[in-house]
Amino acid sequence: MNVFTKRLKEARLKTGLSQKKLGIAAGLDQFVASPRMNQYEKGSHLPDINTTKKICEVLGVPVAYLYCEDDELAQLIEKYGKLSDETKQKIRNVAGLSLNDFS
Amino acid sequence: MNVFTKRLKEARLKTGLSQKKLGIAAGLDQFVASPRMNQYEKGSHLPDINTTKKICEVLGVPVAYLYCEDDELAQLIEKYGKLSDETKQKIRNVAGLSLNDFS
DNA sequence: TAACTAAGAATATCTTAGCAC
DNA sequence: GTGCTAAGATATTCTTAGTTA
Numbered sequence: 422m423n424v425f426t427k428r429l430k431e432a433r434l435k436t437g438l439s440q441k442k443l444g445i446a447a448g449l450d451q452f453v454a455s456p457r458m459n460q461y462e463k464g465s466h467l468p469d470i471n472t473t474k475k476i477c478e479v480l481g482v483p484v485a486y487l488y489c490e491d492d493e494l495a496q497l498i499e500k501y502g503k504l505s506d507e508t509k510q511k512i513r514n515v516a517g518l519s520l521n522d523f524s
Numbered sequence: 525m526n527v528f529t530k531r532l533k534e535a536r537l538k539t540g541l542s543q544k545k546l547g548i549a550a551g552l553d554q555f556v557a558s559p560r561m562n563q564y565e566k567g568s569h570l571p572d573i574n575t576t577k578k579i580c581e582v583l584g585v586p587v588a589y590l591y592c593e594d595d596e597l598a599q600l601i602e603k604y605g606k607l608s609d610e611t612k613q614k615i616r617n618v619a620g621l622s623l624n625d626f627s
Numbered sequence: 628t629a630a631c632t633a634a635g636a637a638t639a640t641c642t643t644a645g646c647a648c
Numbered sequence: 649g650t651g652c653t654a655a656g657a658t659a660t661t662c663t664t665a666g667t668t669a
Binding site for chain 2: 639640641642643644
Binding site for chain 1: 570621
């Protein structure tokens with residue numbers, strides 16, 4: 422079980438969708454959605470980048486989230502897009518990434 | 525030019541390595557390193573996950589970095605691993621991810 | 628209904644052999 | 649040396665046709 426499959430399964434279960442329904446929601450044909458999503462989640466195959474993007478859109482997570490090895494960083498990646506601009510800026514300040522840090 | 529190719533090129537140029545040298549450092553055969561790394565950087569092909577991991581190790585970036593669409597989040601992903609545990613915890617607090625937030 | 632798998636079909640990447648700068 | 653590409657060889661995923669719980 423690699424990181425991709427772990428994050429994919431966790432994110433899917435959060436939505437309450439079955440493997441098949443997630444695949445259909447991501448634009449896969451109804452007859453292939455079940456085996457393909459299962460192959461992705463079990464790790465026997467890896468989806469191409471476009472399918473990955475669509476799956477992530479349905480799951481509400483960035484693509485980077487599925488590839489993130491570090492659990493804490495993965496949490497941060499998942500939440501980052503839902504934060505206010507103010508909070509994002511605060512995080513950038515703390516991380517030392519601010520371009521406009523005159524403090 | 526997609527996100528993967530953009531981040532790959534930027535990260536490689538930061539290291540000062542040529543495409544070929546990066547490929548060799550990532551474990552690719554010397555005769556295939558140049559075309560393969562070029563194919564990855566130009567976006568004609570995508571490397572498998574194991575090759576991606578090795579490339580990222582040489583580049584000093586997490587795999588998630590190459591797949592991150594958001595530029596600011598990508599910066600944060602790149603820097604996160606280099607931060608102190610204290611700074612990481614501060615960021616988690618600001619993001620509202622702390623499990624031990626009794627404030 | 629949901630999760631899962633084998634195996635041939637289809638499609639992708641990888642290697643070779645180069646060219647252009 | 650560096651960046652880059654076409655095309656056949658190779659390895660992967662995708663579809664089909666199911667089984668299992």
